[in-house]
Amino acid sequence: MKNPQVIVDMSKLKHNLTFLSEKLQARGITVAAVTKVFSAHPELVVLYDSINSINYLADSRLDNFKNYPKNTTKEKLLLRIPMLTEVKELVETVDISLNSEIETIRAINQAAKDVNRTHQIILMIDLGDLREGVFDTAEIDCYVAEIIQMEAVQLIGIGVNLTCYGAIIPEYSILEQLTQHKQRLTKKHGVDLEIISGGNSSTLYLLDEENEGIPDGINMLRIGEAFVLGVETAYGKNIVDMYQDVFTLKAEIIEYRDKPSLPIGKVGQDAFGQRPTFIDKGMMKRGIVAIGKQDVDVSNITPKDSRLEVIGASSDHLILDFTQASDDYQLGDEILFDLSYGSLLSVFTSQYVKKVFI
Numbered sequence: 368m369k370n371p372q373v374i375v376d377m378s379k380l381k382h383n384l385t386f387l388s389e390k391l392q393a394r395g396i397t398v399a400a401v402t403k404v405f406s407a408h409p410e411l412v413v414l415y416d417s418i419n420s421i422n423y424l425a426d427s428r429l430d431n432f433k434n435y436p437k438n439t440t441k442e443k444l445l446l447r448i449p450m451l452t453e454v455k456e457l458v459e460t461v462d463i464s465l466n467s468e469i470e471t472i473r474a475i476n477q478a479a480k481d482v483n484r485t486h487q488i489i490l491m492i493d494l495g496d497l498r499e500g501v502f503d504t505a506e507i508d509c510y511v512a513e514i515i516q517m518e519a520v521q522l523i524g525i526g527v528n529l530t531c532y533g534a535i536i537p538e539y540s541i542l543e544q545l546t547q548h549k550q551r552l553t554k555k556h557g558v559d560l561e562i563i564s565g566g567n568s569s570t571l572y573l574l575d576e577e578n579e580g581i582p583d584g585i586n587m588l589r590i591g592e593a594f595v596l597g598v599e600t601a602y603g604k605n606i607v608d609m610y611q612d613v614f615t616l617k618a619e620i621i622e623y624r625d626k627p628s629l630p631i632g633k634v635g636q637d638a639f640g641q642r643p644t645f646i647d648k649g650m651m652k653r654g655i656v657a658i659g660k661q662d663v664d665v666s667n668i669t670p671k672d673s674r675l676e677v678i679g680a681s682s683d684h685l686i687l688d689f690t691q692a693s694d695d696y697q698l699g700d701e702i703l704f705d706l707s708y709g710s711l712l713s714v715f716t717s718q719y720v721k722k723v724f725i
């Protein structure tokens with residue numbers, strides 16, 4: 368089957384990877400490049416692994432690391448704090464993980480001892496976004512005191528995640544707290560914390576702030592979205608000199624007809640249990656393209672032809688209003704869409720969308 372496809376422009380992606388990671392490297396910041404947005408597709412992992420200024424490859428799921436080609440060279444970092452039930456797999460699969468629960472860290476220590484390995488961890492501190500991380504300073508101190516006594520777990524750093532649950536913007540004053548934690552922990556416990564991991568693509572806007580940018584001491588970022596979509600995610604602005612159109616979705620018209628805009632009859636629930644509402648725009652040129660909610664987050668795609676409008680979708684069908692461009696299309700034509708983060712995640716997860724690398 369040819370369609371639907373997600374098309375990846377490899378030279379644009381390579382540019383984005385090199386441009387941003389070199390910029391961060393020049394600022395003394397190491398880069399963990401995130402592969403989950405494309406389900407760690409091996410073709411793209413090879414590209415990521417080949418970029419010298421990328422230091423680590425990161426993913427949120429252990430299963431995705433299993434897609435990595437065997438000869439991948441960079442250290443692997445698990446982003447989602449591990450499940451108690453996966454610690455054995457964790458120590459066998461990756462070098463580093465982010466952690467926030469002492470019970471899990473104890474289990475990792477045991478699992479690593481069992482296979483004669485050392486597992487490195489970055490302790491996550493919650494600075495207000497209220498997703499993962501230890502919140503209380505006294506608790507952080509207790510954790511560190513215990514971890515540094517562990518035989519098979521090595522505490523290599525501390526980190527924060529922001530702009531995920533609470534949508535909190537990483538400001539200088541917030542990131543400075545992380546560097547203060549490092550100073551306190553070094554003084555109190557004599558630990559050498561090599562990594563101070565200051566967040567994700569939402570921290571990038573601070574690179575260009577004249578005052579109060581990224582505090583000295585923040586020396587690692589974990590970057591996913593900025594590489595693939597060329598945007599910073601604190602304010603959703605395009606990053607100058609990066610490409611926003613690395614990925615394109617292509618789907619094919621399977622029905623192209625004049626029909627009314629208003630469904631006829633008593634309105635109940637749609638295929639997803641929602642009660643839809645409609646505006647009567649009279650007759651319109653309606654096209655169905657062969658892709659649906661099973662394949663893509665339809666609320667996060669935009670037709671490249673701005674005259675077309677997405678008006679609805681079910682599991683396998685996407686309906687577009689072609690009225691403004693009706694003479695320019697016909698049955699069998701391929702429609703191109705720009706993708707954003709949610710839709711990119713979904714098309715790479717769908718086995719029904721072909722992946723094409725150009």
Ligand SMILES: Cc1ncc(COP(=O)(O)O)c(C=O)c1O
Pocket residue numbers: 401403427446447465528566567568569589590591592593600
């Ligand atoms: C802990 C953590 N760090 C970093 C990232 C990367 O975030 P972004 O894609 O916004 O750069 C994610 C999500 O993928 C994450 O969960």
